[in-house]
Amino acid sequence: MQIKLCFLTVLCIVLSVCGYSQEVLQWRGPDRTGFYHESNLLKSWPETGPPLLWEYDGLGAGYGSPVISNSTIYVNGEIDTISYLFALNRSGKFLWKAPIGKEWTLNYPGSRNTPTLVNDLIYVTAGLGTVACLDAKTGEKRWSVDMVSDFHAPLNRFGFSESLVVSGNSVFFSPGNADSNVVALDRFTGKIQWICKGLGQMTSYCSPAIIRLPEREILVTFSKSELLGIDTKDGTLLWSHPQDGGGDVHINTPLFENGFIYYITGDGNGSVKLKLSADGKEITEVWRNSACDNTMGGFIKLNDYIYTASYGRRYWYTLEANTGKIVDSVKFDKGVTIFADDILYCYNEKGQLGIFKPNGPRMEAAGSFKVTPGSKAHYAHPVICGGKLYVRHGRSLMEYDVKRK
């Protein structure tokens, strides 16, 4: 018994020293914050970028990121108007694909969401409204609902795009109907747990965050012109925060840290910090900075600073987290950002993928290269898992080796 414990202890130490997490199970990493808990990654890149290990180029069209289990990579793609969940092995070889539903093709054609993997079940959406739970081993559909026919969701401008969030036995999504703003389903059966009327607004393409407080758990998402805080237990709308921008595109997942909610929108208030009361029932605005907007690239909060791309001005900005003031900027065109092992990974719409070392407010460039494989717009958020960098560009998924040797 002692030998077994000893072995387990040594194994834990070895794994923690190696510092490579072997799984990424949902949108923007374990906490939906864009943080990937990795270590021992390259701190600079050559001009050609890190070594490309493989490319799979049969995904069809899409903008979603992959999720990664120990054995399988899952990613969505649209082929001939149908959204599919693709399963590849960890070497990038095709295993199977399973149809989800009709995909959005009117503009920015392609699959939108990133799957959410919970044990042996995987949760996906399709752009015309399907919400489905699939067997992660086989792709067999366990259940599905349709936001349009089952929840009377109005069709929006860019298709249903959220990456589903799961908590406990529930999976949540936003049809955006006047009577069913946000819905919770039993994630095993697809049966309705609650329907939140919210403010009766259309969806805003946001992938929600879950805030876990001692007293309650709160789902935070956007509707057309409000940030919503909803009690996940019963669907009670706890609070909302109006958007002044006049637009309806609020895609970025909000962030909760130490009693404060941070969010950045492109069509709304810009960058905002809110104080959340200890019981989660009230919010107070701390600051807002409309000069720093971001439509869908996400942001990284690291200690005292927030790093993000300003969409209006095409600069990357550093905001002071305490004041919301812009304290530095870097010209790198607009794009998406994630973080791992003290490095910001910034992937801009021109296809340039760069790494920057955050040094207080400064973003110090440490190399970049152009992602040339793939097709169409460079919108997908990269993923880091086990010392590998995964970049989706339309029909292609690439794996790069970013381990430090």
Next chain:
Amino acid sequence: MKTRVLVFGLFLSLASGLMAQELNLEQVLDKYYQAGCFDKLKHVKTIIMTGNLVQQDLMPVKIIRVRPDKYMMEFDVADMTAYQVFDGQNGWMTAPWTGNSVPQAVTAERAIDLKNKADMDGILYHPKKKGHNAELAGTDTVNGLTVYKIKVTRQDGGIEYYFIDHSGFMLQKRLYFRNSGGKELSIENFYKDYRKVDGIPFAFIVETNNAGRVNEIQFESIELNKHVDLKIFTMPAKK
């Protein structure tokens, strides 16, 4: 002292204007041809320009020209690829963002515009031979540069203005007009960031002010004399 400086400044400004007007149209165009290395350009059979159209979204753009009269602009709107093409005789286009991606013939006015774009040398290269009338219309300033203003009355009757700087003799601006819903809109192109490709200068940035809406094409690469399959200019048959 201030007055002296002002008078001197005024003198310089007038002098530069006078100098600018000293040349006649033929001389201005001659210098424009020299500066633009038209002697080399005439040997270029194809030009492929690749870059991005930058406004709110970033739209990839590829422009292909083949002598003497073929033009294709391939560009993405809402991440859907669209085409504007002149095949040497007719113009056609697609507009998938309207929900219809079937190729369709363009209007006569658009066809003339596309035909002019297909002219690799541009409308100012021996305009008379092409049936256009050019005249020097004085001087002007563009982005702080004194420029020769050349009025071109096209073969079809349309009027355009070209602005060539009086020291470097590079094209700085084009002003032309387009009818939209019964209204005449003025459109300005500004040519910036000239760089040489195989010894020939090209503007790597073209800024467009279309009745107050500003966008910019930033070219990342310009390639000369690459093979182009002429089939790409043929309007696909309707299925």
